[in-house]
Amino acid sequence: MDKFLEFISEILEVEAKDISMDTNFREDVEDWDSMKGFGIICMVEDEYGIQIKVPDFLNCKTIGDLYEKATAGAEK
């Protein structure tokens, strides 16, 4: 879980300590844009081998939602 937050913090260009699973990544991140969204989709595929479809990504609100997608089917 900590590693996931590290990956996300790099993409969002924030400190890992400043985000949590409850962070609403679109609303709470000052410089959120769609490129960061595509960066997250790529990271999840590259690091977790899971392809998140864009409509599913759009339904995610928090970093915890993304973590659920990234680790779907895996033992947590």
Add this chain to the structure above:
Amino acid sequence: MIKLYFAEADNSKIESEEFARTALGRYLGSERNEFVIEKNRYGKPCLKNFPDLHFNISHTKGAIVCAVSNNPVGVDIEKIKPFNRSIAEKFFTRKEQEYLFSKDAGMDIRFCEIWTKKEAYVKCLGIGMTLPFDSFDILDDNRIVTVNMNGYVFSCCSD
């Protein structure tokens, strides 16, 4: 007629709607600020009380751009910085990747050029991220203009 308004801003996300209101007023040649902004189902902003006037906003760290037109319009801005290669490999077409990786010099700028053109195109259509980015080539689309200034690249698409 399309007009593009660009500004550098400390907090571009918060300031972007106010900037759009100013740009719309300037486009109409007035200082009035009575625009009622609403969003379509995909989140594209539009004017409830000026249905024939179209605008679009984009912001990135440190800058905002607003396009105003009498036709549907989409705009996107990015700060030039080292890019995420994985995004290019997964979401750019083969032709776009060939252009991007054609030489080392200027690769970050070419990435921003392709990305902002694609974003401006889908924002003009008003359908957000629902159109797969690797399903369309953007480099030869003459409805899109791209500007490179002050460390930013921005593109505007209008029908």
